[in-house]
Amino acid sequence: MTDSIEFDLIICGSGLAGLRAAIEAAKKNSKIKIGIVSKVQVMRSHSVSAEGGTAGVLFEDEGDSIESHIYDTVKGSDFLADQDVAKRLCDKISKEIRQLEHWGMPWSRRNDGRIDQRNFGGYSFPRASYASDKVGFFMMQTLYDTCQKFDNIEYLNEWFVTSIIHDGYKFMGITAIEISSGNFYQIKGKAMIIATGGAGRLYSFATYALSSTPDGLDMAYRAGMALKDMEFVQFHPTGILPSGILITEGARGEGGYLLNNKGERFMEKYAAGMMELAPRDIVSRAIMTEIDEGNGFKHETGVDCMKLDLRHLGDEKIKEKLGGIREISIKFSGIDPAKEVLDIRPVCHYMMGGIHTNIDGATELQGVWAAGEAACNGVHGSNRLGANSTSECIVWGKITGSLAVDYIEKNTNSNLWPHHLVTLEETRIYDGIFRGKGDANPYEIRQELTDTMNDKAYVYRDEKNLVEGLKKVRQLKEQTWKHVDDSAKEYNTNFTNVMELDSMIRTTEIILIGAINRKESRGAHARTDYTKRDDTNFLHHTLAYYDPKEPIMKTHPVTITNYQPVERKY
Amino acid sequence: MSKMRESVIMKIHYGTALAAVALVAVHILMRLTLNFAESLEYENVIANYQFIPYAGMLEIILILLSIHGFNGLRVILLELKQGKVYEKAVSYGCVAAMVGLIAYGSRTILMVNMGMV
């Protein structure tokens, strides 16, 4: 018999979204048992890497307005955002930023003691609250520490969730492996919040933590939920070479320049109004266009790049507001940004797509919510504005935490536990993967897969490359990589790595098919063979449903309330 | 002692150390006022002991350093190994040794002082 554990609320993922949800649920009802299940230890989640800021209107008395935040978000999304959802984000986040402050968040302050805000790309007002350039780290710390106030939260650190168990229409539980012991468990629960974050490690050049793989997306997908808008992958303009670690947009928010090999601030050609602070899709495209036109540089690794100049900000300002990236660039690239320019290049940074949810974060399966980067409630459309993601995690973490408690209070789990599904899952992972056989090295397959994504589905895309990419992915899929050479049970990350690869292959297929189908250029999805946005044929979300052979693709309407799509100029 | 707050114990530890600095200085200087060997001659030593303020000082040094030294030992032992029984034993053991040493030293001071040699 499989070992069994029971919670009322299961939160999968311990990033910003998961922790915020846990706090809300624990606060709302101290009687329910909450389990945070995460494949990394709580404070190791990818969210700690977020650097630049959290967007929210704090200075209405000084001219900012929520209306403006909503419009910037919608315009930034290239009008694919659901506008009611964007409104919800902008309405709720200001209070949340102050709530974090009340819990101990060390926001950077103005001299008058109020929370300071900085410029960020695509906003018409300096609207990103920040804490030096470690905003995600400090937010995570604040949430983790606040979680310590509650006795009804339990942490299953380093538990790898493998599947969602349901009876066809209602959530019942999950299956998971405790990595330290290697034991397989069924965890029963009344409700679940999926907060498994983004999957940027589908690309070999990415700002993401090495643990950011699409396991969460894939488990929802396999359980019958749709993945939405997966073709929209954000490339951040400034990933530092050679590591791909992020140089925050805050660096440009504080006044940094982008330079080409003629020494020009080339953004003038592409977005004269906002220059370096145009939204990320536009800046990344501009960089790649410049490189294609021969205006780029070659990094010593042989890779094309562009330069980011922060020297004029001065040593003191860099230390005060950009201490983290100063550390990163000195350590990993040997460059002090106060003295030299940095080599940067667009880098995989965010997935606009995710598990299809409604405005409340509810998925199509009763009892399951999704929040944070794993979810796609439509708030970011085809291009997320910087600093809007941590905001999203907080807002929907709170909303889903609260709704899940309401649901738990009203519902009792009376249905019979579907043992056969657990057995099926056990067979899938132990017979299909753990005890599998083959010659292909799964790590080499992963490398090839992520290199393929880098090559074929980067900033600029076209039919030929995307189709080739898909072909390659399917070739890789057929190879015999489904085996685990490490036979021990304890801390077997070889096992989890192969399971990650399994979900990566399925997810890349969805991204590529979505990208092939979307014959237009919108936001982060820029096609050289269809360079214009096409609102007549493509003003809709993409949905992908699971089928063992190939994803079933559907579309979903965009909610438009106040703002009709217009041409996007910055 | 095991029921005392750790901060109280450690304040005593520091306090005894500070007080001892001054008194030990006097004690050693006394050895050096005469020449060193002379100061240790039997008559001189006896005379010292029978000089009440000096004997009093010796007694105080004895108490201070016993407290300080055995508490120091207790600290080291507590850090070396843990466990309820062991820690109790260390605490009471150190108090006992401390009391023992003070008693033994006081006996010398008292008897010499009262001329019982």
Next chain:
Amino acid sequence: MAQVSSIAEEQASTPLSPSKSVTLRIARFNPEHDSERKFMEFTIPYKKWTTVLDIILEVKKYFDHSVAVRYSCRQATCGSCGMKINGKPMLACFTKITELDSDVITVEPMNNFPIIRDLAVRFERLFESHHKIKPYLIRDDSEITSNEKEFLQSPKEVEQYIQFANCIKCGLCNSACPTMATDSSFVGPQALAQAYRYVADSRDKGKNSRLKIIDESHGIWRCHFAGSCSQVCPKGVDPAMGIQLLRGYLLGFRS
């Protein structure tokens, strides 16, 4: 298109420029099966930016999939990859081969943490100690009401605690501390520094309750200002400073 040159952040198999090699010795030990620790040796090429984590993962990918090691962010913010590198606790992702100045790199699990397997260790005790010192603002009005503004705090006041808030819970300090080497009950520099982080926050009102928690026989007094914690801390937290300032309250030097 010029953009196709892929970048081998997850390490390409063909190096672009001729590079030097280093011998990596990895401690292997699975307490459930093995009776003693063994070392495995690998020779790995490296470049000037290659980190110790890079070469360990290189081994995991191409030579021996079963190496057990914890990692995530690879940029020194998640605190996963603490281990003993050439005898001292360090973050593998924050230590470049070139900095070590040695042809042989020996990696072992951090001391003072129970070993799960190979380089991966258990953190339960560190998390529990952190929990114990009440690491959150203590005051009655910390839940916000509808239109309330933030608690004001000047940049100077932020400076009083921000350095301690940089702790990534990597545990290197606990691994270096001499008291931790023998005392399984000591709260440890990580938690003590966090106690100070909250005490020093102008918004906090929980000083007395926190001081009470750490004032016990395996509390703050078991720190002897050896300073090793601060020397190994990768984030400039300087726990030794925080601990002594905190003790200043208990000794009456500060109020």
Next chain:
Amino acid sequence: MEHRDENKEGIGGMINPRRYGIERVAYLLMRLSGLGLLAYFIGHIYETSLILKGEVGWSEFLELTQTTEGHVLLAIVIAMCVFHTVNGIRVMLGEGGVGVGKPARPDYPYIPASQNVKHKIGIYSAIVLAAIAMLYGLGVMFGE
């Protein structure tokens, strides 16, 4: 709870003075000198009690201490005493939060303010003073 091997570094790790700079040497010397002084102190209380045996007993004991070994031992005690006292005052100040630096935004490369020159000077002067006192003591004892 089941017993788990904590992989503690143990006494060897605690006393190893080679890895973490002079501060760790001071830590070790402080412990050793404390224990040494305690041992001497106990011995000292015992030896002085011999005076109760009258002049003969006292002189026998005095003769014992007048040997070379006795002198060297005493010299070491002097050194321990001076080091322990001077370093003890430094440690007491440090542990009360004096001279350990001010909290400030850390800038990479991080240099811990608590490991500062003031304390290093304190440690070195404790060692130097201990050495001087020891030499002086040896001079006095062997000089006769």
